[in-house]
Amino acid sequence: MKKLFTVFVTLALVLGLAACGSGKEEEDLSGSVPPEASVQAAEEKSTEGENTEGTQPSSDVQEENGLETDEEPSLGDPEGGEVKALVVYFSATGNTKAVAQTLAGLQEADIYEIVPQEPYSEEDLNYSDSTTRATAEQNDPDARPAIQGGITNFEQYEIVYVGYPIWWGDMPRILYTFFDTYDFSGKTIAPFCTSGGSGLSGTPGTIAELESGATVLEGLAVSGSGADSAQSSVEKWLGDIGQD
Template sequence: MKRVILPIIAAVCVLGLTACGDSEKGSSSPQSSAAQTEAQQEQTTETAQSSAEDTTASQNEETEPEVTEASDSTGNDTVIVYFSATGTTKGVAERIAAVTDGDLYEIIPAEPYTDADLDWNDDNSRSTKEMNDPDARPAIAGDTVSLDSYSTVYIGYPIWWGDAPRIMSTFVESHSFEGKTVVPFCTSGSSSIGSSGSNLAAQAGSGNWLDGERFSGSVTEDEIQSWIDGLS
């Protein structure tokens, strides 16, 4: 009898444990499903918010006014054109621009001058050969400046062998100065402006050229202002 009852009791226990396990699985499954549903809802909400933000940003970009680059013309009526091989004339030109509120244009040679090119003690240096040849016209790199909108043009250069460098002749012969006031200025250690300004005026063939002035590299803006005030 005991042999019959014991297997029955064991079977009942196994069934009970299985039922409990199934019950636990059944009770945890809805919770897991709910958690997954909640996560999906949160993800959907975040996606919708992100999409809305992207749409708003896109609308803002479309409604913001476009920013355009400033045109090449500044509206100034004064321009300072200069050639500077060592930087001295450039510094003076920048001070004149600061005083006059004018535009700056640098004449850049197509073939830059080296220290050896500027050796005035060498009869075979490039600059010596150019200055000994009145017809020499060194090329200018990308000479695209237009003087049409300017009424006053300052022309600056260093003094080489008592005159303006030949590249200045290249420039003035390539542009019209009709109806413009042209003011030459130069830099040098001791040499005066001499006839360099009048020589350029003759080569230009147009414009009202004023007497020029020689400056040292240390000239101040106040000194430049006094010079400009005295121009006739």
């Protein structure tokens, strides 16, 4: 009986150990990771391509404001260094945006759209009525329409191309908000505009007054109707201002 009991206990131990061994194997094959490791991986993933405010690499032209994080190399620079050129634009009906995208592509620049906190409706832009919003703002030198989001790492840019439509012979007031917001000391500004025919209307001079610490280059004027096919004008201008 004692012998039978010893055999039974030995058998039970052997079977028990075999069961433990197969459990461990299953655990290893399941590929599970320690909890800390998965948290870290999740955090890394969540910061990847996080673009919530500010500039956007040129290869991914934005529809809305986006942010380039500190860690990520800019896609505009294959070497992974800092991009030195930024294209900033405001566009209410898409003409200036088209020129800005052409320019950012040619210069491998980052791109940032000035997006109004309160978007302009079609009625706001109706310049045949002097009481509508855009015209009322242009008639008020102190109007400073608010901008959504902002540019991070603005200091990294050496040259900033700034594009806008001409409104009543001037930059839209939201450009004044923009120039009030950032310090351009030591930077180069290259202005470009689209218009119904007025051209730059002296706006580079206005920008030079607003940003006395910056170098303001000769501007480019494109007609609104030619904005989609402006590449050759943009290339010529870049050559003229020594940025080709």
